[in-house]
Amino acid sequence: MEEKPKFKTVQEVVAANEGLPERYLQPLTGGHEEQPLNGPVPEMDIPSIDLSLLLSSSEEGRQELSDESWNYRSVSRRDLDKIYKLTKQFFALPTEEKQKYAGDIGKTLHEYTMKQHAVIEQFFKGMARSLDLEDNVFLEMHGDNARMDTRFNMYPPCPRPDMVIGAKPHGDGSAFTLLLPDKDVEGLQFLKDGKWYKAPIVPDTILINVGDLMEIMSNGIYKSPVHRVLTNREKERISVATFCVPSPDKEIQPVEGLVSDARPRLYKTVKKYVELYFDSYQQGLTLQENSGILTDIPTENEILGISRGISEDIPRKP
Ligand SMILES: O=C(O)CCC(=O)C(=O)O
Numbered sequence: 001m002e003e004k005p006k007f008k009t010v011q012e013v014v015a016a017n018e019g020l021p022e023r024y025l026q027p028l029t030g031g032h033e034e035q036p037l038n039g040p041v042p043e044m045d046i047p048s049i050d051l052s053l054l055l056s057s058s059e060e061g062r063q064e065l066s067d068e069s070w071n072y073r074s075v076s077r078r079d080l081d082k083i084y085k086l087t088k089q090f091f092a093l094p095t096e097e098k099q100k101y102a103g104d105i106g107k108t109l110h111e112y113t114m115k116q117h118a119v120i121e122q123f124f125k126g127m128a129r130s131l132d133l134e135d136n137v138f139l140e141m142h143g144d145n146a147r148m149d150t151r152f153n154m155y156p157p158c159p160r161p162d163m164v165i166g167a168k169p170h171g172d173g174s175a176f177t178l179l180l181p182d183k184d185v186e187g188l189q190f191l192k193d194g195k196w197y198k199a200p201i202v203p204d205t206i207l208i209n210v211g212d213l214m215e216i217m218s219n220g221i222y223k224s225p226v227h228r229v230l231t232n233r234e235k236e237r238i239s240v241a242t243f244c245v246p247s248p249d250k251e252i253q254p255v256e257g258l259v260s261d262a263r264p265r266l267y268k269t270v271k272k273y274v275e276l277y278f279d280s281y282q283q284g285l286t287l288q289e290n291s292g293i294l295t296d297i298p299t300e301n302e303i304l305g306i307s308r309g310i311s312e313d314i315p316r317k318p
């Protein structure tokens with residue numbers, strides 16, 4: 001069998017000290033030339049949610065809160081610190097050691113994931129309630145075998161933050177993403193109305209990002225924002241992203257209560273969206289080119305909307 005070419009990890013590239021590989025240099029496209037990668041950007045106003053309030057808004061949530069074991073099940077500052085420390089330790093290891101270390105990581109990660117799970121469930125319900133829908137509509141569509149995939153990101157210091165991007169613009173292929181951005185180093189930016197804004201560092205918080213699948217289920221009412229990550233000349237940056245992914249057998253589509261004559265259905269039914277998503281991401285294709293998830297023949301704006309991760313209002317069909 002033919003062996004796939006093995007690329008060095010970014011960390012290995014840095015360690016080899018062979019200079020910046022040509023393929024990392026980014027041509028700036030997409031009309032954002034007026035906001036260069038390392039230029040100043042305004043700060044994004046991200047609403048913060050007190051999860052205990054969200055929980056106490058439902059009968060079940062109130063019961064959970066009054067339950068003494070809740071403290072052990074909700075994500076605490078200590079849990080977050082543990083994850084940060086683990087991530088730093090992990091990336092400090094040589095490649096072969098990283099593989100051996102996976103067992104330790106597995107246990108801590110499992111605990112963290114289980115705690116996040118409770119948060120996410122309430123979040124799904126809260127979002128349904130906010131749209132006057134029955135609490136479980138999104139959860140049911142998402143399915144019982146939903147997965148939570150965690151990715152550890154590490155962006156080493158980069159000599160050309162003006163030319164090299166940490167993560168290219170994308171919307172997440174999840175229903176939600178729970179993100180633990182670096183505690184000290186900025187870099188995450190969101191696209192809003194065609195302009196980039198930086199996400200501020202807020203200590204002891206998890207950033208909850210709406211993904212493409214929530215956008216589809218809510219028929220475009222909740223948007224999956226496009227975001228990117230910059231590199232930093234002096235400092236390394238880490239982040240931990242947990243993606244909530246539906247059961248692979250589940251069909252995801254706009255929920256019934258959100259489709260009407262006034263708001264026609266905007267998205268096709270998708271299944272195993274994450275696979276489609278990664279295929280397009282790797283090939284540098286837009287999701288629209290790869291899967292055509294909008295209904296009918298999309299207008300130019302709709303294509304733009306979907307390829308950018310759907311952050312702008314999608315115009316309705318006449
Ligand atoms: O590093 C970050 O802050 C964001 C990472 C991200 O967008 C992702 O992993 O999908």
Ligand SMILES: [Fe+2]
Nearest residue numbers: 170171172227
């Ligand atoms: Fe992302």
